[in-house]
Amino acid sequence: xxxxxxxxxxxxxxxxxxxxxxxxxxxNLSSRALSIMTQPADTAVxxxxxxxxxxxxxxxxxxxxxxxxxxxxxGKVVLIDFWTYTCINWLRTLPYVRAWSDKYKDRGLVVVxxxxxxxxxxxxxxxxxxxxxxxxxPYPVVIDNDYSIWNAFRNNYWPALYLVDAKGRVRYHHxxxxxxxxxxxSIQRLLNDAGAGNVDRDLVSVEGRGAEADADWRxxxxxxxxxGYGRTTNFASPGRAAFDxxxxxxxxxxxxxxxxxxxxxxxxxxxxxxxxxxxxxxxYRFHARDLHLVMGPSGRGAAVPFRVRIxxxxxxxxxxxxxxxxxxxxAREQRMYQLIRQPKPITDRQFEIEFLExxxxxxxxxxx
Numbered sequence: 001x002x003x004x005x006x007x008x009x010x011x012x013x014x015x016x017x018x019x020x021x022x023x024x025x026x027x028n029l030s031s032r033a034l035s036i037m038t039q040p041a042d043t044a045v046x047x048x049x050x051x052x053x054x055x056x057x058x059x060x061x062x063x064x065x066x067x068x069x070x071x072x073x074x075g076k077v078v079l080i081d082f083w084t085y086t087c088i089n090w091l092r093t094l095p096y097v098r099a100w101s102d103k104y105k106d107r108g109l110v111v112v113x114x115x116x117x118x119x120x121x122x123x124x125x126x127x128x129x130x131x132x133x134x135x136x137x138p139y140p141v142v143i144d145n146d147y148s149i150w151n152a153f154r155n156n157y158w159p160a161l162y163l164v165d166a167k168g169r170v171r172y173h174h175x176x177x178x179x180x181x182x183x184x185x186s187i188q189r190l191l192n193d194a195g196a197g198n199v200d201r202d203l204v205s206v207e208g209r210g211a212e213a214d215a216d217w218r219x220x221x222x223x224x225x226x227x228g229y230g231r232t233t234n235f236a237s238p239g240r241a242a243f244d245x246x247x248x249x250x251x252x253x254x255x256x257x258x259x260x261x262x263x264x265x266x267x268x269x270x271x272x273x274x275x276x277x278x279x280x281x282x283x284y285r286f287h288a289r290d291l292h293l294v295m296g297p298s299g300r301g302a303a304v305p306f307r308v309r310i311x312x313x314x315x316x317x318x319x320x321x322x323x324x325x326x327x328x329x330x331a332r333e334q335r336m337y338q339l340i341r342q343p344k345p346i347t348d349r350q351f352e353i354e355f356l357e358x359x360x361x362x363x364x365x366x367x368x
Contacts (some may be wrong), residue, residue: 002194009026053078053168055152056102056112056142056165061125063132065140066113070168077104079111079163081181082155084118086294086336088211089177090159090368096180097161099204100187101139107196109187111139115177116150118158119271119363121296121334131335163187166194176216182207210321211338215368216289220345222258225284225365230270233345237261241268246276255285260365272361274298282362290320290341290368291351294310296334298361304331306357308339318342334361 053070063070081097083090101111115253118125123145132141144150153170163172163186172186184203191199208214226232227245236259237249249262264280266273273282284291297304308327310318315327320338323329331337340351 006049014358029129034094046220052152052162052170053164055149059142059144061143063129063141063143064138068110068140068142073110073164075166075170075194076108076110077187078167079109079187079193080114080153080162080164081111082114082116082150082158082160084116084122084154084158085128085135086119086122086274086363087158088292088336090334091211092177092368093159093161093180094137094207095206095208096183096204098136098138099206100184103204104161104187104191104202108194109191109201112139113137113139114144114149115141116144116155116158117148119294126333128327132331134155135362160267162225163190165190181214190197208224209343211292211336213368216346219287219289219344222291224367225260225281226259227260227268227273227362227364229268230272234259235261237263244270251281251283255283255350256286257287260284260367271365275355275358275360275362277358278356279354280358280360281352283350284365285348285350286365286367287346287348288367290338290342292320292336292338292366292368293353293365294336294363296331296361298359302357302359303330304360305329306331306360307354307356309352310340310342312350312352315340315342334363336366 007123012197013152053073057069059067079097079100097113100109106113115122115128116365125143128141128143131137142149157175159176161172161174161183162170163183164189165171166348172183174183181203188199188201225234229241235241236252236255236280238252241247244267246267248265251261251263255261261275261283262280263283264275265277266275308315308319308329310324314325315323316325318340319327320336320341323339329337329339337351342349
């Protein structure tokens with residue numbers, strides 16, 4: 001990453017953190033990690049026995065591995081990675097965590113992905129199991145539906161990395177995206193301290209593809225927007241939203257940047273909005289290369305076709321992974337869908353998605 005791009009990333013994330021602190025986006029910082037916070041690996045601040053690694057012992061569900069315990073991990077360097085499968089910020093870190101697991105697993109590193117859900121549907125084990133497979137997560141994953149591991153680490157962020165040394169002490173943490181070189185140097189240092197010897201000092205070379213590609217930080221001026229009334233802002237349909245009841249909405253004549261609106265018969269819930277009748281739509285005016293939407297059918301096994309437009313036209317070359325050039329797609333499960341990845345130049349654009357069947361739930365917009 002060039003210094004200029006790194007500066008843009010830091011500027012954007014700092015701005016996002018300040019906006020959140022000011023309440024402009026209605027998102028608690030215990031949600032997605034938008035700021036960059038690190039603690040160096042030459043200080044021990046937490047100790048096994050206070051409950052951090054020991055919190056793994058009571059976990060009921062593991063994927064990709066038999067259950068791991070604090071005692072069994074003694075003598076290993078452990079990378080704890082807090083994630084939830086709809087989080088674009090985590091998804092863009094996955095290529096690095098995957099590469100570190102592969103490179104250092106024979107030198108004594110154990111990566112443990114702690115899946116702590118944000119949305120209700122992320123509590124469902126089958127959904128997590130499918131995501132682990134689809135996203136090619138190769139290392140052990142522990143299911144943390146009750147937040148017991150999250151609380152033991154006193155964590156507040158997705159994604160969050162904690163490095164635990166061979167004696168069970170947390171020696172490094174990093175919240176959010178970026179600082180991959182610093183994180184890998186900390187892994188190498190702790191492996192050497194543990195006696196691994198001859199640890200390769202080169203850094204992994206990673207290029208994320210698809211939704212895992214690094215954000216276009218220079219052009220990213222839109223930030224995560226929740227649409228449920230519990231955390232949303234910048235709702236622009238005329239009149240106030242009617243909470244937890246059916247209501248017919250109309251779109252405004254014009255949307256300001258980073259504002260959104262509804263058209264059609266919707267119920268606005270605390271965590272999501274739900275479409276009650278066919279041909280409802282959601283619009284958002286944004287400034288970013290990528291636009292993603294966390295959404296899916298409310299009924300298990302359902303399939304909801306949808307149509308995407310950008311500035312009133314099919315997206316063409318600006319289509320994302322989950323739609324074709326004409327903007328057509330089908331939602332079959334609740335997850336993050338990449339709907340727009342536009343070529344340069346990046347300008348303010350108006351996005352609209354129309355659902356051709358009812359029963360669609362929409363949770364949040366994210367950008368890259």
